[in-house]
Amino acid sequence: xxxxxxxxxxxxxxxxxxxxxxxxxxxxxxxxxxxxxxxxxxxxxxxxxxxxxxxxxxxxxxxxxxxxxxxxxxxxxxxxxxxxxxxxxxxxxxxxxxxxxxxxxxxxxxxxxxxxxxxxxxxxxxxxxx
Numbered sequence: 001x002x003x004x005x006x007x008x009x010x011x012x013x014x015x016x017x018x019x020x021x022x023x024x025x026x027x028x029x030x031x032x033x034x035x036x037x038x039x040x041x042x043x044x045x046x047x048x049x050x051x052x053x054x055x056x057x058x059x060x061x062x063x064x065x066x067x068x069x070x071x072x073x074x075x076x077x078x079x080x081x082x083x084x085x086x087x088x089x090x091x092x093x094x095x096x097x098x099x100x101x102x103x104x105x106x107x108x109x110x111x112x113x114x115x116x117x118x119x120x121x122x123x124x125x126x127x128x129x130x
Contacts, residue, residue, distance in 0.1 A: 032091045033091075035090075035091070035093070036089075036090035036091045036093075037090075039090045039093045039096055040071070040090055042096050042098075043068055043071060043076055043096070044071070045098075046068065046098040047068075048067070048068055048069065048070075048071075049067060050067050051067070052067050052068060052098070053065070053066070053067055053098065054066070054067065054068060054078065054096060054097065054098050055096070055097050055098075056078060056088060056093055056095075056096050057093070057094045057095040057096075058088065058092045058093060058094055059092055059093070059094045060092070064078045064080065064086050064088065065078075065080060065081075066078045066079045066080035066081065066086075067079055069085065074089060074090065074091075075087050075088060075089045075090065076088055076090070
């Protein structure tokens with residue numbers, strides 16, 4: 001009797017361990033890591049070069065304006081108007097903004113200018129020949 005109960009417990013343990021799903025310990029990224037990832041993504045959207053102007057405000061309150069010259073795994077470099085390079089960590093950034101217009105905004109401005117010119121031309125045409 002004791003032997004069959006022991007045998008049943010042992011079989012249950014073996015089967016349980018055999019079919020147990022291994023659970024990988026995943027750590028949740030911290031807020032700082034999440035924010036750093038968002039900053040990286042925004043910087044990639046703004047692009048590189050002197051035409052891609054950005055304004056970066058750090059957690060400490062310091063503000064940098066210029067363009068991004070390089071992106072690394074943990075930091076990026078902002079070059080200001082005087083040519084001074086400033087290496088900034090993604091985790092130190094509080095806010096980031098670009099001074100660039102999106103393609104949609106450029107298209108909207110172009111359509112607005114075209115519509116305005118059309119109205120002026122039509123008005124002048126009807127005024128002179130109407």
